Amino acid sequence: MAIEVRIPTILRTYTDGAKQVEGSGATLDELITDLEQRHGGLRDRLVDGGGLRRFVNVYLNDEDVRFLAGLETPVKDGDTVTVLPAVAGGDR
Amino acid sequence: MLTIPRDLYDKIVAHARADHPDEACGVLAGPAGRDRPERFIAMLNAERSPTFYRFDSAEQFRVWREMDERDEEPVVIYHSHTATEAYPSRTDISYASEPQAHYVLVSTRDEDQAEFRSFRIVDGEVTEEPVTVVE
Numbered sequence: 136m137a138i139e140v141r142i143p144t145i146l147r148t149y150t151d152g153a154k155q156v157e158g159s160g161a162t163l164d165e166l167i168t169d170l171e172q173r174h175g176g177l178r179d180r181l182v183d184g185g186g187l188r189r190f191v192n193v194y195l196n197d198e199d200v201r202f203l204a205g206l207e208t209p210v211k212d213g214d215t216v217t218v219l220p221a222v223a224g225g226d227r
Numbered sequence: 228m229l230t231i232p233r234d235l236y237d238k239i240v241a242h243a244r245a246d247h248p249d250e251a252c253g254v255l256a257g258p259a260g261r262d263r264p265e266r267f268i269a270m271l272n273a274e275r276s277p278t279f280y281r282f283d284s285a286e287q288f289r290v291w292r293e294m295d296e297r298d299e300e301p302v303v304i305y306h307s308h309t310a311t312e313a314y315p316s317r318t319d320i321s322y323a324s325e326p327q328a329h330y331v332l333v334s335t336r337d338e339d340q341a342e343f344r345s346f347r348i349v350d351g352e353v354t355e356e357p358v359t360v361v362e
Contacts, residue, residue: 144300145324190322192284197292199284219291220324222252222270223281226308226316 138166138210141217149177163193164206166216181218182206192219229303229329229345230359231255231264238267240341243307243333246272250280251333255303256294264302264329272306279318280306303345305331313342315353323348329356 137157142150150156156174160166164182171178181191186205193200194217200208210216235255243251252272255264268290273283294300304325308316313332315323323330326349334342347354 143324145326190324192287194284194288197285197288199288201284217288217292219284219287221281221284221322222287222304222324223274223279223322224306224316224319225276225279226250226311226318 137212139215140166140170141215143218143220145220146177146180146218149174149180159212160210162206163195163200163208163210163216166210167206190221192221193217194219228357228359229264229331230262230361231303233360233362235264235267235303236343236360238269239305239331239333240343242269243335243341246307247335248277248309249275250277250307250309252280252282252304252306254290254301255305256297256299257302259298259300262302262327266299277309301325301328303329303331305333307333307335309335311336313344315346315348320348320351320353326350331358 137159140156140158142154158166158169160169167178167181181188187193195203195208196215250272253269256266256268257263271283271286272280274281313334330346330348332344345356345358
């Protein structure tokens with residue numbers, strides 16, 4: 136068993152086009168570090184300094200991790216992590 | 228070029244008018260890879276603001292999962308500007324993250340005449356494209 140991670144179109148350049156990859160770790164932070172070993176560059180697109188980038192939404196199963204514990208959110212085998220680009224903008 | 232059915236065009240303009248002076252936003256979904264918008268999905272503007280919009284993250288998750296299950300993609304991502312022209316702002320450009328999508332901007336600053344324009348935004352580069360409305 137592993138943690139399934141769903142990758143949005145814009146980040147599939149880091150996964151050789153794969154929609155879905157697998158990883159492991161006890162927290163979201165560890166999972167992203169694990170993914171980085173096989174999909175170099177991905178971490179930088181998700182994490183900025185100590186937190187998640189404003190431009191991405193990361194969900195554990197169907198919950199936005201911003202409402203859980205962010206990068207420190209515990210994850211386990213069998214979970215699904217979904218990454219979606221935030222859709223936002225403004226008039227300036 | 229964006230080719231859009233009349234009823235979907237009208238729904239976008241009506242949504243923008245209804246939420247004025249706040250920005251309205253939403254998606255037209257269509258079959259993946261076909262570049263054909265078919266399904267209108269109005270989204271909440273989590274910011275409820277006249278100068279900013281952001282999809283509600285929980286709603287976005289549900290809508291994106293539903294599109295995935297139906298083998299659809301966001302063909303059009305639209306939002307309104309309520310006091311400025313229908314052209315992507317710096318913020319719009321920095322957030323644009325669906326390279327295959329048509330970014331539609333509607334301006335409701337004129338009460339009678341809505342401005343409706345479409346753009347590609349790829350790697351920070353904006354290219355306007357013609358809009359063809361089909362009956």
